[in-house]
Amino acid sequence: MKSRVAWVSAAMLFAWWCAAPLAPVFAQAAATATAPKITAKIDGEYGYWLPSNIAKQSYAHQGDYLNNLLHWFMAILFVAWGIFFVYCLIRFRSRPGHRANSQLPHAKISKYAEVGVAIFEGVLLIGLAIPAWAAVKNDIPTADRNPLRVRVIGEQFQWTFHYSGADGVFGKTAAAKVDTATNPAGLDKADPHAADDIVVGEFHIPVDRPIICDISSKDVIHSFFVPVLRVKQDAVPGMRIPIWFEAGRTGNYEVACAQLCGNNHYSMRALMVIQTAAEFEEWLKVKSAPPEEFDEDEL
């Protein structure tokens, strides 16, 4: 028996010792991209609760409403229940002459409270949460609202924003054509539609216009997060996931990566510039000029 245990243990240790060194070590630290340095001053109010909400889409305000409502509900429950708790600790503390009463109280109030909580949760779920999520997924702005379509590409460790340019058609892309420095979107330069495409490291959008972003990733899972717009979408490699939103205020804000993606995950930051329609058109014209060296941090 003793020797059998020893043999099995030794076999198991030998097995993992064999397997472990077979794993190739990917030398990634040196070759990954770094997010461009941002010097612009960031707008918005930030503090100990929800930050500024500059979004206009329905679900942004429903989400905030639900969050605030839920926290009131939670606070009321906790305080009411906490008062009962502390009352019991004081009133029923052990002391000379005080005996416990094993007759169990009927406590109908607890049943009413349970049912009340369940009904409240049900109402929130069916009346607010489920319809709000349906809007997130289904209410992609239709063509009559003139949405701007932008492809957002995450990689270790920068965001790339791909615009279709004046012709309104995205040029063909391919993984084999990717060059991190000069062609992060992998555009096929032979495709005529690619000539006017804009591929930059800064996210420019016009105010008061619906935006549709197709979120994807080239390497690992990232997550496109803009706190002030109440937008978050995982960038899953192999998937292209559409999200929609509309900004209601101009200014400079931050885009963050909200899914651990490697050692520089914490600094995978992009500048979002919300401009007036005129400023945005001007920016598009400048960026659409004849092919030039890809320049990440030029405004």
Next chain:
Amino acid sequence: MSAEHHHHEHSDHHEHHELGFWRKYVFSIDHKVIGIQYAVTALFFLLFGFCLMMMMRWQFAYPLQPMPFIGTWFGETFMPGGVMTPDFFNSLGAMHGTIMVFLGVVPLVVGGFGNYVMPLQIGAPDMSFPKLNMMSYWVFFVGGVIMLASFFVRGGAASSGWTSYAPLSVIAPTGQTYWLIGMVFLITSSLLGSMNFIVTIVQLRAKGLTMFRLPFFVWAQFVTAFLLLLAFPPLEAAGVLQLMDRVAGTSFFLPEGLVVSGQQLVQKREITGGGSPLLWQHLFWFLAHPEVYVLILPAMGIVAEVIANNTRKPLWGYRAMVYATIFLGFMSFIVWAHHMFMTGMGTRLAAFFATTTMIISIPSVVILTALVISLYNASIRFNVPMLFALAFLPMFAIGGLTGLPLGLPVSDIHLHDTFYVIAHFHYVVAPGTIFAIFAGIYHWYPKVTGRMMNSFLGKLHFWVSFISINGVFMPMFFAGMNGMLRRGYDPTAYAYNAPNMGLVKMMSWSAWLLGLAQLPFIINFFWSIKGGRRVSQNPWDATTLEWTAPSPPPHGNFLTEPVVYRGPYEYSVPGPKTDFFPQHLAKAEA
């Protein structure tokens, strides 16, 4: 029957010779020795995992500054000039989570408390499969060694989060391979153990001990064992699949078109593709959600025992608690994708998982409410175990309530992957489960050792821990609400985090104070083995069967086979002269 047999009064044990040191204390098949081995090993891992976090908290609060005193201990690869690298930070984070969950809490509450206390509470001489029990400990031990060894390989320990999402985990350095192999061992250990628990509870209960006379602790262990048995296999399979992606050139979790560091990803001379990163997430969370109920249910069991004993009255709503626990166990298998709301989930799936998540909050509330109502009309003794058990209640309430905004997709958009989530789950597991663990240690210590732990040190441990642990986790809700993201090496990289850096410092100083607060406990734990006040067999005047065995119980546990005549919490009932009526007494003592 040999002539020697009548010297042993327990019926089915057949070792007739004295066991040597190794068979008695190291490779023992006695559930009590195994329980202590699990508990002490797990406590070491809890402390180690906590130390990893205390290091991370330096980097959070004082980003890119050299760590004082110990900064130079970790070498130039991980901490050049005393400043940790982002890779090392990510390793600390991933291993903190992994060690706390799989090497700390679960082995302690299930392997430690479950193994030691459950057979005693059901009146059994040992588990149904004592050798399997021993094997489950040693497989756990090997898994732990592998996890610790991963810190010393090239590239360091796993650094893709305890969640190991692909493709990041597939392209990560060798430490991740060790993590996967370690997990295979740990999961195997849990599967062996859970089978043992289920069979033991079904088969070895004492005469008269019907299921509804079981202490709630045993019910909690019973449902937990089913969760482990049914939920772990998909993760073990997924772990092997990820291991194959890493070492054998498969693409279970790697989609087409991957470009890593500017190069198309090639393994074994072929471009990868055809798999799905979301498949890993589904397989992982299918375990990991029931896993969190594995973390909390035994803790609720411990709290129920301590509260019943120290209120000197029966638990209110025992039956409701049992049904709620069973329902909770069942529901825990159909909520997992609430961790995946942001992955591109459509309306039908999101509606399903949001609904099941809302439903699962109900049994948790039932159990918590029953425990609180149990305080009504009680006579509450505020000893050290009771302090921890009482504190568990509001702390678990905060953790549970804050799950609500996370469980609804539209409010989760803003909160997912922020510090709000960290605060939510830590409230249930840190001032929740870990406080229950402390309650259990102070409560059952006299049964294991025959001595009481020191009460002054215990109260010091409690109060400083309680205050500092809230100092660590309460501010996280506010930082997270503002959008501060988790797993972020340097929060100051984002301008919007600037107003919350004061909170971050407060969290770090509270964490270091929490670390100091464990010193009285560690000293107390070891010193009281020989120096603690000697106490009788049943120092807490408790009703359950473990208190009828000697302290510590001998091999085989009971001097005479117990028979049970009543429920587990007959305190302050008419009949006996004292305020408790133990389960095993045929009638009240005259």
